[in-house]
Amino acid sequence: ETGVTQTPRHLVMGMTNKKSLKCEQHLGHNAMYWYKQSAKKPLELMFVYSLEERVENNSVPSRFSPECPNSSHLFLHLHTLQPEDSALYLCASSQDHPLSGTSTDTQYFGPGTRLTVL
Amino acid sequence: QKEVEQDPGPLSVPEGAIVSLNCTYSNSAFQYFMWYRQYSRKGPELLMYTYSSGNKEDGRFTAQVDKSSKYISLFIRDSQPSDSATYLCAMIGGFYDQGGKLIFGQGTELSVKP
16 A cells, blocks of 8 residues: 555544544655644644654644554544534645755645544 | 635636636745645645746646745646646745644635536
């Protein structure tokens, strides 16, 4: 498998459930990202990991909990979500995080997980 | 004021038309400009990447950046039905501006009719 993969592709959960989204990148990149894409809104950056260390957390509610066990895998753990959290959750990776001082790196996206919270 | 403004469309054109997609931005620190294409039910894919002002051409696609006007464009020549997708502009500042965060426009939905 190549590129950035995400599982599951679709998820329906109740507000009291606990679930996890998984992202895997096969590009040898050092930085990984979680984005939220709601209808008719720009992509919203949620979390950034660089070399398995969280470098950005953009005021995301604590009901979203990221985990990066190694540079190839990124998880987003979900618990007690709200219906307004229903969206497409996209994972991306880049060679390095821009703060590393290297030339800016473009981000390559996975297909996303379509989440519906009932 | 949003940092990046993009007309959401939808934009509908006949096959073969020249398409012009645009974004304006407010932060003069942005230096790197990208266009992503997103098909329905898929994640965004990088289409074009430009540094600073100027033009870049790749096949039927031309990306144009005018930093003095804070305006970027993507032109699609001889548009095809397969070009129907949402096009997102994105930009990033210097390394110490906003943490090097990639800022996206809202996306423009394009439909090319046969």
